[in-house]
Amino acid sequence: MGTVHAKSLDPLPMHGRDLGVNPDDLMEPPEPEQESKQEILENKDVVVQHVNIQGLGRTKEDLLGYEISEVFHAKNLIDVMKKSHIARQRLLRLGVFKEVEVLIDTSEGSDALPNGLDVTFEVTEVKRLTGSYNTMVGNNEGSMVLGLKLPNMFGRAEKLTFQFSYGTKETSYGLSFFKPQPGHFERNLTLNMYKVTGQFPWSSLKETDRGVSAELNFPLGMTNHTLKWEGVWRELGCLARSASFAVREESGHSLKSALSVQTFDVFALQELAGYTGGDASFLKEDFELQLNKRLFWDSVLSASLWGGMLCPIGGQPSCIADRFYLGGPTSVRGFGMYSIGPQSEGDYLGGEAYWAGGLHLYTPLPFRPGKGGFGDLFRTHFFLNAGNLCNLNYGEGPRAHLQKLAECIRWSYGAGIVLRLGNIARLELNYCVPMGVQSGDRCPGV
Numbered sequence: 001m002g003t004v005h006a007k008s009l010d011p012l013p014m015h016g017r018d019l020g021v022n023p024d025d026l027m028e029p030p031e032p033e034q035e036s037k038q039e040i041l042e043n044k045d046v047v048v049q050h051v052n053i054q055g056l057g058r059t060k061e062d063l064l065g066y067e068i069s070e071v072f073h074a075k076n077l078i079d080v081m082k083k084s085h086i087a088r089q090r091l092l093r094l095g096v097f098k099e100v101e102v103l104i105d106t107s108e109g110s111d112a113l114p115n116g117l118d119v120t121f122e123v124t125e126v127k128r129l130t131g132s133y134n135t136m137v138g139n140n141e142g143s144m145v146l147g148l149k150l151p152n153m154f155g156r157a158e159k160l161t162f163q164f165s166y167g168t169k170e171t172s173y174g175l176s177f178f179k180p181q182p183g184h185f186e187r188n189l190t191l192n193m194y195k196v197t198g199q200f201p202w203s204s205l206k207e208t209d210r211g212v213s214a215e216l217n218f219p220l221g222m223t224n225h226t227l228k229w230e231g232v233w234r235e236l237g238c239l240a241r242s243a244s245f246a247v248r249e250e251s252g253h254s255l256k257s258a259l260s261v262q263t264f265d266v267f268a269l270q271e272l273a274g275y276t277g278g279d280a281s282f283l284k285e286d287f288e289l290q291l292n293k294r295l296f297w298d299s300v301l302s303a304s305l306w307g308g309m310l311c312p313i314g315g316q317p318s319c320i321a322d323r324f325y326l327g328g329p330t331s332v333r334g335f336g337m338y339s340i341g342p343q344s345e346g347d348y349l350g351g352e353a354y355w356a357g358g359l360h361l362y363t364p365l366p367f368r369p370g371k372g373g374f375g376d377l378f379r380t381h382f383f384l385n386a387g388n389l390c391n392l393n394y395g396e397g398p399r400a401h402l403q404k405l406a407e408c409i410r411w412s413y414g415a416g417i418v419l420r421l422g423n424i425a426r427l428e429l430n431y432c433v434p435m436g437v438q439s440g441d442r443c444p445g446v
Helices: 032-041 063-072 075-092 247-251 399-407
Strands: 048-054 098-104 116-125 130-138 141-151 159-167 172-182 184-200 207-219 223-238 251-261 267-294 301-313 353-363 378-390 410-421 425-435
Touching: 048 063, 075 098, 075 116, 075 159, 116 184, 223 247, 223 267, 378 399, 378 425
Parallel strands: 048 116
Antiparallel strands: 098 116, 130 141, 141 159, 159 172, 172 184, 184 207, 207 223, 223 251, 251 267, 267 301, 301 353, 353 378, 378 410, 410 425
16 A cells, blocks of 8 residues: 655644743644645545556556546545555556555645645556466376566557476466456456377376467456357377277367357356367366355365266267366365276276265364464365266256266265465375275275
8 A cells, every 4th residue: 555645734842831821822824735734634525636657668558547547536535545555456457567656645736726636656567578487286296387478568468478387297388368458457368379288097098289269258247257269189199008999999180169158256167169160069068166164163164066068969979088087186085086987998988977076074183283383284184075977878868867977976985184285285195985986996095
């Protein structure tokens, strides 16, 4: 938050009794300018006459006008401070400034009003070229990520980003261009070009994707949405000589062109492929719901439910790269990574429909060792997971589909310890008891 500058208006302390005179008789009438400033500080009505931005280089002023316009509508000093703080936050979210400071002072000059204020934003722009290096760990995979950014390319918060990622199972590089709508930063367009090579040992499959995409992000009601078109050339191959015949049949090249709509806050994804070209034709739905509730003794109860369905269009069978996979520490604990559902000769082929749910209870460690310090990073974890993955006969009705999804349910329960690494990641050590195990399921136990 910026600082408020004003001259001191308190008179020097005077002791009239010691001097034998009345201190009011010694004080000269205050100047009109001092009276007006006194009234301003007493939180009376004010007028913001000027808003200045100092430190601009390549940033265009018309972009910033949308972000600071509300400051002119402030009616009193407190309102000026609040609206200036909001404007500062809006300027920072553009990603074009490294620092933004706010100065509020009384207006000066021939056109200054008695209750006029000037607000000045002192900004420091980010460099024309920035780089980053970090590591990522997730889904039982680690990767190193290198990035280069050209922020504020044309002066209106555009951004060009190049990113290279090298991981234990996936290697990728891509180029993206980001363009927000002036005055509505949450409405933006992103264009992407990328190449991704991944290994999927549970299916003895390797895949190389080369694609382009365009994403339009916008708010609608209380949620944010993304409308996306993606065109990708996919190359599938066998990861090992021992790959099953079903995986070998999927090998080769295909072209996928798809439109999708993604809704955040309550996660939902709808994808339609085939109507804009390509070899793949299907309709795909995916959703996820989660609820967290704080309980007594600093405990947290978390419940989640997610599911999806893929419906091939035009009589074509679905591709192994488009199907759902289930199992592992991110879905149904106690089962191997993506080792639930249809398989062939030990290779897991995925399914066209799935559901999964979880109930988790996180509590402090028994007897609270290290309370108020390092011990607060650890939690005791009790959980119950369940789910199923299968293929459906779409010639049957919804009742038959639900019946099949309710057959052969895999579920597990167990307990463990969770280490929270800030708000970035968490490490878990769990002992799991898998139940409902079917032939071919892998169950590591711990």
